Amino acid sequence: MKLNNLTPAEGSRGRQKRVGRGEGSGHGGQSTRGMNGAKSRSGYRHKIGFEGGQMPIQRRMPKFGFKNPTRVEYKAVNVSTLQTISERYNITVITPDTLMEAGFISKNDLVKVLGNGELTAKLEVSANAFSKSAKEKIEALEGKVITL
Numbered sequence: 001m002k003l004n005n006l007t008p009a010e011g012s013r014g015r016q017k018r019v020g021r022g023e024g025s026g027h028g029g030q031s032t033r034g035m036n037g038a039k040s041r042s043g044y045r046h047k048i049g050f051e052g053g054q055m056p057i058q059r060r061m062p063k064f065g066f067k068n069p070t071r072v073e074y075k076a077v078n079v080s081t082l083q084t085i086s087e088r089y090n091i092t093v094i095t096p097d098t099l100m101e102a103g104f105i106s107k108n109d110l111v112k113v114l115g116n117g118e119l120t121a122k123l124e125v126s127a128n129a130f131s132k133s134a135k136e137k138i139e140a141l142e143g144k145v146i147t148l
Contacts, residue, residue: 075106080118112130
């Protein structure tokens with residue numbers, strides 16, 4: 001096989017439609033563009049959302065909702081997850097970097113520790129936020145809670 005004898009697969013390429021080359025071609029006259037109007041002219045580009053002059057849907061629908069620009073979104077990590085990480089990696093200090101290496105959060109995520117699950121290890125946990133129940137569970141085992 002060489003570059004000079006490569007060809008497309010049989011039947012994969014149709015003939016080019018030669019438009020506007022006289023009536024004998026079958027594509028003369030309006031050149032497959034239909035009757036008059038903007039779409040039949042060269043250079044036609046409709047605006048995004050244009051519906052032929054009809055009131056577009058984004059203007060027919062009412063506005064609603066509110067996006068809070070100061071919203072802080074946390075990645076939730078349960079106490080049971082901390083227990084699993086401490087057992088798997090045999091560590092007692094858990095930070096966002098530890099969670100990132102374990103694959104539970106991404107680089108710029110803020111972490112909130114929630115109190116779902118059981119905790120048996122004494123841990124020192126650093127996170128951006130803690131729920132009340134998570135704080136109680138960690139401190140009940142004489143662990144440390146560090147809010148970043």
